[in-house]
Amino acid sequence: MAEHPTHRGRIRPAPENFLSEADIAAVKEGRRDFLRKALITASAAVAAPGLARAAEGDPNILTLPPWTTSLGQAVAAHPYGLPSQYEKGLQRRESPGLTRMPQVSVAFTPLQGLFGIITPSGLHFERHHQGWSDIDPSRHRLMVHGTDEGFVKQPKVYTMDDILRLPPVSRMHFIECGANTGMEWGNVAVPTVQYSHGMLSCSEFTGVPLRLLLEDCGVDWKKAKYVLAEGADGSSMTRTIPIELVQSDEVLVAYGQNGEMLRPENGYPLRLVVPGVQGVSWVKWLRRIEVGDQPWATKDEAIHYIDLMPDGRHRQYTSTQECKSVITTPSGGQLLLDKGFYNISGLAWSGRGKIKRVDVSTDGGVNWRPARIEGPVLSKCLTRFNIDWAWDGKPAVLQSRAVDETGYVQPAYGQLRAVRGTKSIYHNNAIQSWKVVESGEVSNVQVL
Amino acid sequence: MSRFSKATLAAALAIGLAGGVTGALADGKYSGVGRAATPAEIHAWDIDVRPDFKGLRPGRGSVAQGEEVWEAKCASCHGSFGESNEVHTPLIGGTTKDDIKTGRVASLAKGDAPQRTAIMKVATVSTLFDYINRAMPLTAPKSLSNDEVYGLVAYLLNQAEVVPADFTLSDKNIAEAQARMPNRNGMNTDHGMWPGASAARDGIGNGGKPDVKNTACMSHCKTEVKIASLLPVYAEAAHGNIAEQNRPVGPVRGKDTSGKAAAPAAAAPLSENAAATKLAADNGCMACHGTANKIVGPGYNEVAAKYKGQADAESKLVAKLKAGGQGVWGAIPMPAQTQLKDEDARRLVKWILSGAKAQ
Numbered sequence: 001m002a003e004h005p006t007h008r009g010r011i012r013p014a015p016e017n018f019l020s021e022a023d024i025a026a027v028k029e030g031r032r033d034f035l036r037k038a039l040i041t042a043s044a045a046v047a048a049p050g051l052a053r054a055a056e057g058d059p060n061i062l063t064l065p066p067w068t069t070s071l072g073q074a075v076a077a078h079p080y081g082l083p084s085q086y087e088k089g090l091q092r093r094e095s096p097g098l099t100r101m102p103q104v105s106v107a108f109t110p111l112q113g114l115f116g117i118i119t120p121s122g123l124h125f126e127r128h129h130q131g132w133s134d135i136d137p138s139r140h141r142l143m144v145h146g147t148d149e150g151f152v153k154q155p156k157v158y159t160m161d162d163i164l165r166l167p168p169v170s171r172m173h174f175i176e177c178g179a180n181t182g183m184e185w186g187n188v189a190v191p192t193v194q195y196s197h198g199m200l201s202c203s204e205f206t207g208v209p210l211r212l213l214l215e216d217c218g219v220d221w222k223k224a225k226y227v228l229a230e231g232a233d234g235s236s237m238t239r240t241i242p243i244e245l246v247q248s249d250e251v252l253v254a255y256g257q258n259g260e261m262l263r264p265e266n267g268y269p270l271r272l273v274v275p276g277v278q279g280v281s282w283v284k285w286l287r288r289i290e291v292g293d294q295p296w297a298t299k300d301e302a303i304h305y306i307d308l309m310p311d312g313r314h315r316q317y318t319s320t321q322e323c324k325s326v327i328t329t330p331s332g333g334q335l336l337l338d339k340g341f342y343n344i345s346g347l348a349w350s351g352r353g354k355i356k357r358v359d360v361s362t363d364g365g366v367n368w369r370p371a372r373i374e375g376p377v378l379s380k381c382l383t384r385f386n387i388d389w390a391w392d393g394k395p396a397v398l399q400s401r402a403v404d405e406t407g408y409v410q411p412a413y414g415q416l417r418a419v420r421g422t423k424s425i426y427h428n429n430a431i432q433s434w435k436v437v438e439s440g441e442v443s444n445v446q447v448l
Numbered sequence: 449m450s451r452f453s454k455a456t457l458a459a460a461l462a463i464g465l466a467g468g469v470t471g472a473l474a475d476g477k478y479s480g481v482g483r484a485a486t487p488a489e490i491h492a493w494d495i496d497v498r499p500d501f502k503g504l505r506p507g508r509g510s511v512a513q514g515e516e517v518w519e520a521k522c523a524s525c526h527g528s529f530g531e532s533n534e535v536h537t538p539l540i541g542g543t544t545k546d547d548i549k550t551g552r553v554a555s556l557a558k559g560d561a562p563q564r565t566a567i568m569k570v571a572t573v574s575t576l577f578d579y580i581n582r583a584m585p586l587t588a589p590k591s592l593s594n595d596e597v598y599g600l601v602a603y604l605l606n607q608a609e610v611v612p613a614d615f616t617l618s619d620k621n622i623a624e625a626q627a628r629m630p631n632r633n634g635m636n637t638d639h640g641m642w643p644g645a646s647a648a649r650d651g652i653g654n655g656g657k658p659d660v661k662n663t664a665c666m667s668h669c670k671t672e673v674k675i676a677s678l679l680p681v682y683a684e685a686a687h688g689n690i691a692e693q694n695r696p697v698g699p700v701r702g703k704d705t706s707g708k709a710a711a712p713a714a715a716a717p718l719s720e721n722a723a724a725t726k727l728a729a730d731n732g733c734m735a736c737h738g739t740a741n742k743i744v745g746p747g748y749n750e751v752a753a754k755y756k757g758q759a760d761a762e763s764k765l766v767a768k769l770k771a772g773g774q775g776v777w778g779a780i781p782m783p784a785q786t787q788l789k790d791e792d793a794r795r796l797v798k799w800i801l802s803g804a805k806a807q
């Protein structure tokens with residue numbers, strides 16, 4: 001370990017790659033005695049001090065660690081299991097200054113450290129409009145009725161006992177807030193993928209198709225054009241859902257998420273699942289479905305979740321999440337350890353169906369290579385992509401560009417802004433760029 | 449077959465059929481699941497109001513009556529005139545008499561408004577009624593009477609100069625208010641992001657046709673890579689230490705944005721005031737309290753002044769911090785800070801009572 005880092009932020013792996021975080025910190029501080037100390041500590045037990053040991057190998061191998069030489073903990077020490085203590089960096093976080101009150105706010109999913117396509121339930125992003133509650137499921141009710149008589153033959157009330165008796169389906173879908181990446185419409189504003197794209201999660205949801213419940217109430221499909229979904233929280237959040245998505249069997253009244261019940265922050269005991277549509281329509285703590293023939297222009301479709309266009313008008317009832325992708329590793333705020341091989345990994349999704357392909361550029365969009373698509377590839381679900389990359393230590397700009405099964409190609413910032421301007425807040429699906437500099441530091445930039 | 453008489457078989461079939469028919473007619477396919485909703489239950493929950501005022505319950509409220517409720521229940525967060533930017537984005541402001549005539553808020557196209565107020569955006573007065581009725585006040589939703597909601601909508605519309613000061617809003621004249629909404633013609637549904645039937649088929653939008661097009665060019669796609677925007681320096685430090693937001697192993701590490709990376713190992717310990725300031729910031733206290741100004745909760749200067757000279761102030765406030773409270777400074781409750789260690793709560797309280805100095 002003769003070489004000391006020459007750039008701040010550059011971390012060179014030590015020989016045998018056995019340096020701990022503390023050792024790396026010591027290197028960065030230029031403490032020349034660090035290695036001797038580390039080795040003395042590590043090899044004290046075998047009473048063979050001195051640098052001579054370094055040639056023999058890694059003390060993590062030569063000196064057996066406590067977990068190899070002792071009795072471990074008992075079963076059910078944690079009746080509900082928890083992540084390793086070393087994983088505590090990957091948590092939901094708020095973006096400071098984004099919202100004014102923690103009950104009316106957002107906590108972002110740490111996409112920078114997740115694998116595959118399923119978001120652990122405890123890391124699913126949160127967005128509440130009037131705080132969350134842990135609802136007593138025995139007191140929760142779902143009411144289904146019509147705006148007038150005639151929309152449904154028999155308005156009904158279902159308990160959770162009722163809902164859980166009905167034949168369920170389980171499906172994997174992404175959920176993305178319409179305002180995801182909203183802070184970045186005009187310029188770069190946040191440092192990491194957690195804050196730029198973390199209002200995105202994906203789960204296996206289990207529940208009853210809403211179509212089944214409407215039919216159980218004797219819906220008149222000819223009269224029904226929309227349904228209103230309403231939550232049981234203080235805001236009693238409401239959104240208009242098109243009847244066609246209900247008829248296609250896609251919309252679920254879900255209680256299950258990744259094999260267990262929904263988490264309270266995600267709508268326990270009941271939430272609507274509206275695949276391909278922005279998260280605000282996935283009404284949490286669902287208590288009421290009203291069948292009608294006109295949209296409702298609720299607060300979250302008349303004051304918020306409307307997209308300001310350059311002509312000064314707002315687009316209303318924009319709901320579909322268009323095709324989008326982002327590289328999660330390496331991504332903003334991260335440091336590459338050294339030159340050499342990397343797996344560039346990211347996520348792609350489309351509210352209009354399946355992902356057909358993802359291309360990756362390392363030169364800011366001049367040249368592209370098709371990425372490997374990892375299965376499963378499901379409709380309106382996250383799709384993981386990977387691609388090999390040998391970093392030569394020179395500056396690079398990493399981008400990903402997704403194409404969905406309709407043939408739609410994810411747009412560049414310049415293309416998106418040319419049509420929609422920079423003030424719409426919602427539905428920013430532009431190609432994300434991560435700049436890599438010689439030190440290995442990765443940062444958020446925008447390329448038109 | 450011979451063991452059964454024809455009569456027995458016929459009876460068995462009849463029971464089977466009757467059972468099936470009864471099940472299908474009375475309970476549908478899923479017999480025993482769910483029950484009929486009563487009219488009273490539907491009335492209790494079906495409170496939504498559509499743009500055509502379907503669902504609006506009769507009632508009335510004057511601007512003056514609305515103002516009274518506003519001052520008591522709304523002004524602490526939204527300001528006396530709905531204009532406050534302290535707790536939420538402003539509700540009122542940015543519209544003109546001319547906008548009321550045209551139904552289009554001109555500053556939205558010009559882009560010269562500092563921010564968009566609710567009245568600049570909303571096209572439908574039903575939305576205001578519906579939302580106030582179902583969700584306000586934030587800490588006591590659904591506590592307003594029907595007439596109080598009419599009054600509050602009247603008051604807000606008067607603040608926006610949509611209705612005169614002597615106006616009384618009711619179910620009879622709400623359509624007149626709608627006809628004067630400043631941004632009533634400001635919505636556009638001709639887009640490709642409605643996943644249901646298109647406008648041509650009696651629905652919304654263009655049937656899903658995208659407005660932005662890119663092509664999947666693979667090589668030599670452009671001659672120049674122009675970086676249009678970089679991360680502002682303040683934004684990096686504002687999101688905590690990114691090193692602690694990444695895994696300690698793997699191909700990458702998080703960048704140390706704590707500002708301490710280059711500092712000498714033995715940094716001087718924080719002063720008592722600096723330590724308390726950091727505690728307050730780390731625990732989210734500063735989101736609601738200023739050191740010298742009210743935000744959602746009282747300024748720390750106000751707290752110090754209120755408890756000045758009280759011998760038991762410190763223990764009282766420590767208990768309040770841990771348990772939360774409501775009513776001393778207004779209706780918005782302070783959440784219980786159960787995460788605070790006793791010694792940290794005591795340190796914060798001492799700091800607040802001694803003037804909440806930064807250093």
